[in-house]
Every structure is written in structure tokens, then in C-alpha cells.
Amino acid sequence: MRRTAVPRVRPGRRKAFQRRLLAWYGRFRRDLPWRRTRDPYRILVSEIMLQQTQVERVIPKYREWLIRYPSLEALANAGRAEVREAWYPLGYNIRPVRLRDIARAVVRRHRGRVPASREDLLALPGIGPYTAGAVLSFAYGQDAPILDTNVRRVLRRVFLGDRTAPRDRLLWKLAEALLPRGNAYDFNQAMMDFGATVCTARRPGCPECALAGLCASYPLTAPRTAARGTAGLKSHDVKAVVHEQDHPRDPAGQRAAQEHRRIRNLRRVRVPAQRRARLHHLEDAAETLHRPRGGRPDRARRDGVDPDAAGA
Ligand code: SF4
Secondary structure, three states: OEOOOOOOOOHHHHHHHHHHHHHHHHHHOOOOHHHOOOOHHHHHHHHHHHOOOOHHHHHHHHHHHHHHOOOHHHHHOOOHHHHHHHHOOOOOOHHHHHHHHHHHHHHHHHOOOOOOOHHHHHOOOOOOHHHHHHHHHHHOOOOOOOOOHHHHHHHHHHHHOOOEOOOHHHHHHHHHHHOOOOOHHHHHHHHHHHHHHOOOOOOOOHHHOOOHHHOOOOOOOOOOOOOEOOOOOOHHHHHHHHHHHHOOOOHHHHHHHHHHHHOOOHHHEOOOHHHHHHHHHHHHHHHHHOOOOOOOOOHHHHOOOOHHHHHO
């Protein structure tokens, strides 16, 4: 690998990167419990738990932990052995002790409020630049960059090429330069999701990648699977694929996208024209059946609501 300098990113390329990444995130983001809160304590707990641990293992422990220690104060009063025991089986048992020490420092130095400045966060025990950036952007909505393993990999591959070994200092600058002002929350979450699910370390999904046209490393891999037909798939799954492709922006399309992800490799399904035409024909027929004579389609009935009750 060669050392390299971070390139200047032209505004057009930066904008295209932001736009494509955020559009991808809008469709495929993961629904994670710590994305439903802006509470700095909860964000902090999730970030410490996620260090070196897979999301699936963290989710149940995150919920359990917050029941046992619902606030910084509750955690600050806990003993060392107790927090280690509560952390089991996540591993790396120094982490719960660090988290407890952070809680104590916040209570002592900041009256129980997690600080909103990088300087104050970095002065807390066990908080480094990544965790500080995560708290600032996820809890306080500040335009703060982050750089974890996933983000590092995406930035390197897209802007520098896979065979480079840039210094972290340069990648931090790149991460900061790419941040869309006022939207660091979504952008940072998108970068992490993208690195965890598409631009993965071992099997990046280059053939279907939303950033392929901008990526200096494309293509790193051949298709994960060849596109396949619809034989063997249930008709509601085929319907989900067609609906999502036809209506990528509407809420039903979003629901279809979830369905789409639920089934392995459905993204690679190619719906034969004949089957697609038949589905459209059936939809049209259903709509005609529920259309009042001379009027617009009856929305209440189409949405499965009893029209009498809806009009009452
Ligand atoms: S094209 Fe491949 S290497 Fe480039 S961002 Fe997409 S998945 Fe990653």
C-alpha cells in the first residue's frame, strides 16, 4: 500500500457524493433504537457498546442497560463489579467501567449534563475523537465529522483507491470537507450504514453500489449473485419488487423496500415483462372495480377502510 495525500474534492463531486449517499440512506437505513433518541447519555451508551461489537449483539443489551441505568446519575452511583456484570456478555469488560467513569466525571464536572463541546468531551476519560464526533452530531446536531472503521474504508475506497493507506489526519479532513452543513446527523449515520452493509471489508457490493460512478476503486468485486428470475418466489414478494421499482418515492414504496430487503438477494430479481404486465393489469382492474361511477377512485375503499365508517 502507498501513503497518499487527500485529494481536493471538487464541489460537483462532493455534492454528488452527498446526494447519492443520502438518497441511498433514505431508502435503506437501518432502524436502530439509538436512532430514535437525541439523549446524549443514550447516544454515549450506544457508541461505547458498539465499539468492536456487532449491532445485533448490542441491541438487546442496550435496552437492558437503560432499564438498569436510566440516567448518568444512576450509572455514576454503580460499583465496578456491578457494571461489569451488567455488561455481560458483550466482552471487552473495560468498557462498562470506562462508561461509569465518564458518568462520574460528567456528574462532577458538568452537573450531570454531557458537554456539547469537543474540547470538554475529549477531556473526559475514555472519549476519543470518534466518540466526541458521534455525540456532537447525533445528540447535539452539530456539524462534526466522525471516522470509524466503516467510514474510513468508504472514504479511502471512494476518493483514494483501495490500495492506498492514508493517515487518519487526512481522512478526518476529508470527512469534514464532505459534511453537508446542517445535515451531519444523517450524513454520518449514512456513512456508517453504507460501510457496514454495502462497502463491506470482505465483500463490497460494487455491482449494485449507489456510489459506483464516483468511486476510485470501482469495481472491487464481481456481482455477488447473478440476477435471477421470479420462479420460486411468492407472488407478494414479486409484487413488492415491482411496486418499489415503480414507486420509489411513495410510502408504500418504502414499505416495499423493507420487504425487498427482508428476502435475500431480492434486489437482484429481474421480473419478466409478462409477469410485470399482468401485475399492472390486476392493479388496474382492482382500481376500476372500486371507482365510483364518473368519479375519482374511492380512496377509503382502496386503502382498505370501510367507506361508511370513514364518512361517519
Ligand atoms: S463501488 Fe465498491 S468499493 Fe466503491 S463504494 Fe461502492 S461498494 Fe465500495
